[in-house]
Amino acid sequence: MRFRIYRYDPEKDAKPRLQEYDIALDPHDRMLLDALIRLKATDDSLAFRRSCREGVCGSDAMNINGKNGLACITNLKNLKEPVDLRPLPGLPVIRDLIVDMSQFFKQYHSVRPYLVNDTPPPERERLQSPAAREQLDGLYECILCACCSTACPSFWWNPDKFVGPAGLLQAYRFIADSRDHDVNQRLDNLEDPYRLFRCHTIMNCVDVCPKNLNPTLAIEKIKDLMVKRTV
Amino acid sequence: MTVPVRQFDAVIVGAGGAGMRAAIELAEAGLSVAVLSKVFPTRSHTVAAQGGIGASLGNMSDDNWLWHMYDTIKGSDWLGDQDAIEYMCRMAPQVVYELEHFGMPFDRNADGTIYQRPFGGHSANFGERPVQRACAAADRTGHALLHTLYQRNVRERTQFFVEWMALDLVRDAEGAVLGVVAMEMETGDVYVLQAKATIFATGGAGRIFAASTNAFINTGDGLGMTARAGLPLEDMEFWQFHPTGVAGAGVLITEGVRGEGGILLNCNGERFMERYAPNLKDLASRDIVSRSMDQEIKEGRGCGPHKDYVLLKLDHLGPDVIMKRLPSIREIAIKFANADPIKEPIPVVPTIHYMMGGIPTNIHGQVVAPRHGDPGVVVEGLYAVGECACVSVHGANRLGTNSLLDLLVFGRAAGDFIVSRNLAALAHKALPPDAGDASLARLARLDAATSGERVADVGNELRRTMQSHCGVFRNEALLAEGVAKVMELEDRVARSAIDDKSRTFNTARVEALELDNLIEVAKATIVSALARHESRGAQARSDYPNRDDVHWLKHTLWYREGNRLDYKPVHLTPLSVESFPPKARTY
Secondary structure (H helix, E strand, C coil): CEEEEEECCCCCCCCCEEEEEECCCCCCCCEHHHHHHHHHCCCCCCCCCCCCCCCCCCCCEEEECCEEEEHHHCEHHHCCCCEEEECCCCCCEEECCEECCHHHHHHHHHCCCCCCCCCCCCCCCCCCCHHHHHCCCCCCCCCCCCCCHHHCHHHHHCCCCCCHHHHHHHHHHHHCCCCCCCHHHHHHHHCCCCCCCCCCCCCHHHHHCCCCCCHHHHHHHHHHHHHHHHC | CCCCEEEEEEEEECCCHHHHHHHHHHHHCCCCEEEEECCCHHHCHHHHCCCCEECCCCCCCCCCHHHHHHHHHHHCCCCCCHHHHHHHHHHHHHHHHHHHHHCCCCCECCCCCECEEEEEEEEECCCCEEEEEEECCCCCHHHHHHHHHHHHHHHCCCEEEECEEEEEEEECCCCCEEEEEEEECCCCCEEEEEEEEEEECCCCCHHHCCCECCCCCCCCHHHHHHHHCCCCEECCCCEEEEEEEECCCCCECCCHHHHCCCEEECCCCCCCHHHHCCCCHHHCCHHHHHHHHHHHHHCCCCECCCCCEEEEECHHHHHHHHHHHCHHHHHHHHHHHCCCCCCCCEEEEEEEEEECCEEEECCCCEEEEEECCEEEEEEEEEEECHHHEECCCCCCCCCCCHHHHHHHHHHHHHHHHHHHCCHHHCCCCCCCCCCCHHHHHHHHHHHHCCCCCEHHHHHHHHHHHHHHHCCCEECHHHHHHHHHHHHHHHHHHHHCECCCCCCCCCHHHHHHHHHHHHHHHHHHHHHHHHHCCCCECCEEECCECCCCHHHHCEEEEEECHHHEEEEEECCCCCCCCCCCCCCCCCC
16 A cells, blocks of 8 residues: 655754655554554654554544544545655644644643532542533543644644644533532633634534544533623 | 763652552652653553443442452452452542542432442352442543543642653662663653652553553563563463453453443354353453353354354443443444444454553552562562552452552552652662663664664564463463573564664654563563463463462562562451452352
8 A cells, every 4th residue: 555654853854755655554454553553664763653553542643644533543445545644733743743742732731621629529429410421421532632733723823822622622621510610710711812712613623533522512612601601 | 871860759650540640649749750651641551441440339239348359359369469459449439539539520320429330250249249330431431530630630730751761770789779761752862760769650561462452552661670670570470361352453342341231142142151150141250251252262153254253242232321331332343343333243352451460569559579588578669550560459360440440549559658758858869870871781782783683573473472372271382382482582682673773752762672671571471371380360271270279379470580480478368357268269
C-alpha cells in the first residue's frame, strides 16, 4: 500500500518533506497503525506516538488524508492511496508525526478540569440520580486526543486565547455535574471575547471526533447558561 | 562523564492509576514530587480497564469485605498473602468513596448510589451465590478513573515530567535507592533525578507475549530496572490470560459483558462453562474460564473456519442494556471483529492480560528482598505499587476488578506511608560517583552500534517464543526449550541495533531501551515457570496437573544474576481475622 508521510527531524532537515513509502502489508494488518508499525520495523526513524491501539488512550491522533483521526481505529480499507499522513495541524511539530501539545493541554488545564465541591464529603458516596449522571454522557468519554481542537480554525488562529472544543467540552462536563458547586465561577472563567465566544459553530470538531462526541453542542449549552444568568 | 542532577523529595515513575493515586497523597502533603511518564498521564494503560472496581459497598444486595477477601484468596489459588488481601478488601469501600468524591462519574442506581455489576469469582457468603460488587462507569471504568485521578492531580498542582523514560535505579554502596536516571524523550537529555523516596508504578509487561490486551508501552520498565539493580522479582510465572480478547486482534472485551449476562458458546452452540463450573458458569475465575475455552478449542469444538476461537454472545441482553452498560464493547466489536454484538456474537480467545507477579513489596509499598534469612527486609528508599508490584494480593490468579482496586489501595497506602516519614526534614544522601554511568553506557552502545539485528525483529522473536513456549498450558519440554531460546535471545538483544541516531524524540531508541526490560521480564517468567512443578491458578502444567501445597505453597523469587531462584513462604495469617486455609477450588 502506498503512503506519503510528513517527515521532519530538526537535527537533519532544514524544512519538512514528504516521503513516499510502499508498504507490503500482512493480511492481518487491519488498521492504519498496523501499517505504521510494519513500516517502522523497516525504517525505525519514523516517529509517531502510539499506545493502547484500541482508540481509548488518544496517543496516535494525526491528519489522515486531510482529516484528523486516530491511526489505531482507522481501517486501511477505507483509505484512498497514496495515504497522506501529516501531524495534527496548527501545533508546532517536534518531529515527523509528533506535535508539541503544550498549548492544547494548557487550555484544558485552564478550565479547572476537576470537581469543585467544598462541602465536607459524606462517609459514603455523594448521591447522584441516574438522570443527573446521564448529563455527563457524551462529555466524560473525551480522550484528549486533540483531533477536535486541531481541526478548529478558531483554535488555529488563537490557540493561546480560545479554549478550543476539547477544553470547552470538559468545562461543560463539570458545569453539568450535579455534584459540582462552582458553576458561576466556571462561567466567569469563560466570559471573555475569546475563551468561549471564538467558537463560530464551524463544527469541524464534531466531524472529526473519533469518540463521536459533540463539543459544539456543549459549547452551545455553555452559551445558553451565560445568557440565562444575565437575564 | 557527569550527568546533571535534579533533587526531589519523591520521584514516582509511572502516571497510571497507582502512580497518580500515590502522587495525590504526596502533593497534598506539600512534598516536592516529580511524576515521570513515558506518555501523557491519561494515556497510561489504566485507561483501557473496562469492567469495574471491586468493593463491598453492598449497594445492590448484602455484601461484606470478608466475602470479598475470601473470593480474592480463593481466586489467588491460595498463593495470595492474606494480610495484604485483608488490608485491600477492608480499604476498598473507602478508596472507592474517595474516588467518587474526586469526581469519578460512576453509573448510578435509582437511589443515587454507585451502580455495581456482577463479575467473575465475586460471591456472597463464601462462594454461595454471585454478588454485584464491581463499581462501574459503563464499560469505561479505567478511563473514568484515570482521568479523575489526573484531574485531582491538576488540582493539587502535581509536577509531571511527561514523555520522560526512567532508565536505571541509582543505589549507594549500602544498597539504599537514591533515585533514577531518566531521559527526556523530546531532547534525549539524561538526568539523575535524586529522591528520598523512589516509587515504581510502571505497570505491566504484557508486551513479552505476541497476543496481548496490553498497550505498546507495557514493557515492564520498573521490573527491568529492579532486576538490573540486583533485586529479585516475585511469582513471575503467573500471567493471567483474559478469557475474552478479540480473536486475531487481542483487544480486550470486559468480563463485565458476562457480568451483564453474556455467555460463551462453542461451535455446537453449547454454553460449555456449565460443564466446567456448574455454580458460577461463565463467571468462574479467569484462569478457569480461559483453560476451559482452550480445552474446547483443543477438542475441536472451536468456531470459525479454523475452529480456533469461541463465541461471546450478548445479543439477548437487548440493545438498551448494550448501549447503556457496554457501549465501548460494541464499538470495539464492530471495529475489530466486524461484529455488531446487538445482532451477532463476538469471536474471542484467551489473551495475555495481567502480570500477577512483580517487584516484591509489603503493604506499605516498600520493596523487600531477603537478607540473612529474613524474606521481608526493606530496600531503603524504594517503593512499588500497582501491577509492577507483587504485594501479593493476586497470588496465582487475579480476580477481575481487583487490579483497579490494587492501584487505589496501595497507591494511597504508599503515599501515606511516605508522607508519615517526613521526607522534607531529611537530607539527601550522597550520590555514588558512578551514578548514571550504567545508563549512559546503554545509550552509548546504541549510538555506536552500526550493524546488528533490528530491535523490532528481536522483540518480535521474543514475543513469539514466549507465546509458544509459555502459554495457557505448559510442560517441562516446552518450557525448557523456551528457556534456551530466551537465553539465546538475551545475547541477541545485547547486540541489537537501531539506525536512528537522532536525539530528538527518538522512538527507536525508546523501543531499544524497552527491549532491555522486556528480556528481563521474559527470563524471569519462563525460568520461574519451568521450576514450578505444579498447576496453580494461571500456571497450568499438563505434566503436573494438580496443585501441590506440600511443596509449592510458596512464592518464587527470581534473580537476574545467574538466573537464580529462591522461595519464600506465603503469608497465610491475615491481619485481624482467621486464616482461610487452602482447600479444593471449584466454582
